[in-house]
Amino acid sequence: MTFDTVLVANRGEIACRIIRTLRERGIRSIAVYSDADRDARHVSLADAAVRLGGAAPADSYLNVQAVLAAAARTGAQAIHPGYGFLSENQAFAQACADAGIVFIGPSVHALNTMGDKIRSKNHVAGYGVPIIPGVAQPGLSNEELIAAAVDVGYPMLIKPSAGGGGKGMHVVERSEDLPSTLETARRVAQSAFGDDTLLLERLVATPRHIEVQVLADNHGAVIHLGERECSLQRRHQKVIEEAPSPLLDAATRARIGEAACAAARSVGYSGAGTVEFLVSAAAPDEFFFMEMNTRLQVEHPVTELVTGLDLVDWQLRIAAGEPLTVTQSDICLTGHAIEARLYAENPERGFLPTTGTVLQLHEATGEGVRVDSSLTSGLTIASHYDPMLAKVIAWAPTRLEALTRLDRALADTVVLGVHTNTEYLRLLLADADVRAGRLDTGLIERKLPNLTFRGADGHVLAAAALFLHGRALAGSDLTGANGVWTRPSGWRVGSPRPVLYSLGVSATESVEVRVVGEPGAASVSIGERPAVPAGLTPIAGRQGAFRVDYDGETRVFAVEQSGARVYIGSDGFSFDLRHRSRAEQLAEHLAGRGREPGAVSPDVRSPMPGTVIAVHAATGDVVTAGQTILVVEAMKMEHKLVAATAGRVTVNLKTGDLVALDQIVATISTPETIADKEDSE
Known part of the structure; x- marks a missing residue:
């Protein structure tokens, strides 16, 4: 049998990657969307391409x-x-068979x-x-x-x-x-899941997640293609x-590979599996089966x-x-390959998903670098699907060279308009334990509290202000008689008057x-x-790239603007600054005028863009x-928005409404502000 037309029942970077091979094979590809x-x-x-719905x-x-209708x-x-x-x-695999369509x-x-499982x-x-x-x-x-635990051994889990996701697990070190x-x-299992059935497992100390890629045909042949280390997890x-x-030696690699092949043979497996x-x-010479993924894996490029x-x-x-x-x-494993997953998420905000439009894009290229991506300039990243945008992969003769090459590729990656985890990935790659190959599945959780993310320093703030200044100057009208007065140059008789730009660096802080x-x-x-000397100069031949001089030091940034937000990127780092209008500054000043210094803001803001899926309080309640006001969902993640203080709430949203990043979704009137309002009336 030969295929001349194959439908790809997926989206994003994996659909793009499959279509690439179909094109190389000369097979007609059908996308669905x-x-x-x-x-x-x-x-x-x-x-x-066929629309699904x-x-x-x-x-x-x-x-x-x-x-199936699209395939037919x-x-x-x-x-x-x-x-x-x-x-x-x-059910889908069976439906394909019933329809006479090959399920790959x-x-x-x-x-x-x-x-x-x-x-x-x-x-x-x-x-075996x-x-x-x-x-x-x-x-x-x-x-x-308790009787069966004798054969399990300690420590025990x-x-x-x-259960799922680690909830309700308990470690037991001693039999007593x-x-x-x-x-x-x-008690915990019954309360959380309505089922108090318990399992016992020997606890694997400092566990590492290692998976083996297998290939099997329909004629009884099964081989493995070596292993992948997937221990860096959050x-x-x-x-x-x-x-x-980096953990396994050649003998263990052969044994774990044969165990994977035995698992595949046991079900008459065909195709690619893990x-x-x-x-x-x-x-490291002991390994234990967890599960088999009966499909292509995200990490297959390595x-x-x-x-x-x-x-x-x-x-x-x-x-x-x-x-x-x-x-x-x-099968011969040559060199070393490492992959990093690029997500639309904000590590500084607890890895909450982000949305937006890709305003500027540059993906890494070069020797040993591969990028599997779904990104294009102008693409809108919404909250309907998984937040993975791309995978950046590097190959080199040695592991340390591959790490260095991947870090350089991430530094060369520019995605403006959508916050990504690029900086976080680079911080992980620079960690001493990661570079030494001392990995386990709990490493990231241990390291996270000590990871320091780059803030908006003088160069970033100067770049944003000068970019806005240039836009304002370019958009001013110099043709009228009063052009010199309306142009935002700061010109006046005597010394120039500074032009002020208020830049929001967070939901509540501005510079x-x-x-x-x-x-x-x-x-x-x-x-x-x-005041210090500063300058912003476009770089010839690089759209959206600027040389930024500030206080005697020069850096290069990518800069773009969308509405009131200015996006800046450099060396894998990115910043999202909000240009606050005079009206916004005045409203914020008036709102906080009667508030005690250090008092909690009465505003409830959404920490991520998404959709309201539940409203637990009504205006006047x-x-x-700490009480939940409403719940927002984005990219398979739910987030409860709670009142930071007690009082009477005002909510102007309903289930199904869309919310933006940092949007005020509710306001709490404290007893003091309610009394002040009643007195003024």
């Missing part, structure tokens, strides 16, 4: 019938699901067996794949669990059967602590991945770079019935910058600092400090 993705990059890259995933990318309409013989969405959906992935049997662990254990010692049987009493901890664990979300792992293992940093194989190409070949033409002995002169040769004073 939601209303929110009408102008997305994957739509323009494909040979044809509304922005919500349930109305578009998760709509099985709409996807365009004559697609196969569907590539990418990852996420329908990629591991058994494993069989329904493999999806079913490996789709459940408990089922998959019990299954692979029968095929090591699993974490433990007890996973429903209905066991505390006494039965108690886990609620119905087990009875009381089981009692506590049952809240169980991978951040940086690499291949090969078997995930937990490995203790203290005992495997491609060290093996020279195109995994999407092999997925297509295997789905078309071709046998593997590479054997295990053909005043005074400018005298032309942007290219000016005098700038910031806050209470004395009396609320207490």
Whole structure:
């Protein structure tokens, strides 16, 4: 069988990446899109595109019938699901088979067996794949669990059967602590999940997350392509991945690879898949099966770079019935590759998702650098989908060279108009433990409190003020008789009057910058600092790039403006400053005039753009400090907005309304302000 048309049932960077291989193979590609993705990059890259429905995933990318109808309409013989969405959906795989369309992935049997963690662990254990010692049987009493714990060993982890995300887990170091901890664990599990069933597992100290890439055809051949280290995680979300792992030696690599192949063989697997293992940093020769991902992984590019194989190409070949033409002995891992995930999120605000329009974009290029991206200039990043925008990957002969190359690639990455995690990624890459390969899944959480993000310094503030100054000068009218008076140059008889720019550096903090002169040769004073020479000069041949001279030092920035916001980027760092109008400054001054110094603001602001999904208070209600007013959702994340002080609330939003970053969503009138208002009446 050969494919001449393949539909890609996904979006974003993975859809773009799959389309690239289809184009190289000469296969016609069909994109699908939601209303929110009408102008997305994957739509323009494909040979044809079909609208699925509304922005919500349930109305578009998760709509099985709409996807199948698009395939039938365009004559697609196969569907590539990418990852996420329908990629591991058994019903979708079966629906494809029923419709006579090839699902580019494993069989329904493999999806079913490996789709459940408990089922998959019990299954692979029968095929010699090591699993974490433990007890996973429903209905066991505390006494039965205590008896079974002898074979599990200490330290031990108690886990609620119905739990997830680490909630309700308890570590037990000694056997004498087990009875009381089981009692506590049952109460927590029943309260949180309505199910007090408990599991016991041996605790793996300083765990590392290592996964093995496998390829299997429909003729019985199964090989592995080495492992990937995925231990750098935050809240169980991978951040940086690499291949090969700096932990494993050649003998362990061969053993863990064979265990992954055994897991794949046990379900008659076909296509590309990943078997995930937990490995203790203290005992790297021991590994334990966690689960199997029956699809392409986000981090597959690092495997491609060290093996020279195109995994999407092999997925297509295997789905078309071709046998593997590479054997295990053909697989050689060359050099080292590291990948960083670029997200639309703000690490300084607790990694809350961000939205916006890409005003300026520059993606890294160069030897050993690969970027899998969905970004284009002018693209609107909304809150409907996962916030991952791109993956920046670097290959080099050695791990340290790859780290350095990736850091340079991130420094060369410019995305203005949307806040990203680029600075955070660079801070991680510079960490001494990361550079030494001393990794575990808890490393990021331990390091986060000590990470210091760059603030808006003098160069940044001067660049923003001079950029606004230049725009104001360019937009002024010099043709009239009073042109000299209306031009914001600060000219007057005697010494020039400084032009003031108030720049918001956070929701509640602003800095005043005074400018005298032309942007290219000016005098700038910031806050209470004395005026110093400064200048902003466009760099020839680089759209949106400027040379910034401030107080005797020169730097280069990318600068753009959208509405009242000025976006500035340099060396992977980016800043979002709000140009506060005179009316805004006056309103803020009047609002805070009667407030005691250091008093809590009565305004409730949204820390992220998104959609109101619940309103828990109505205008006129009396609320207490910490009470939830409403809930905002964006990019699969919910955030509760609470009252910072007690009082009577005013809410002007309803469920379904959109909110912007730092938008005031409610105001609390304290007893004092209510009394003042009544007295004035």
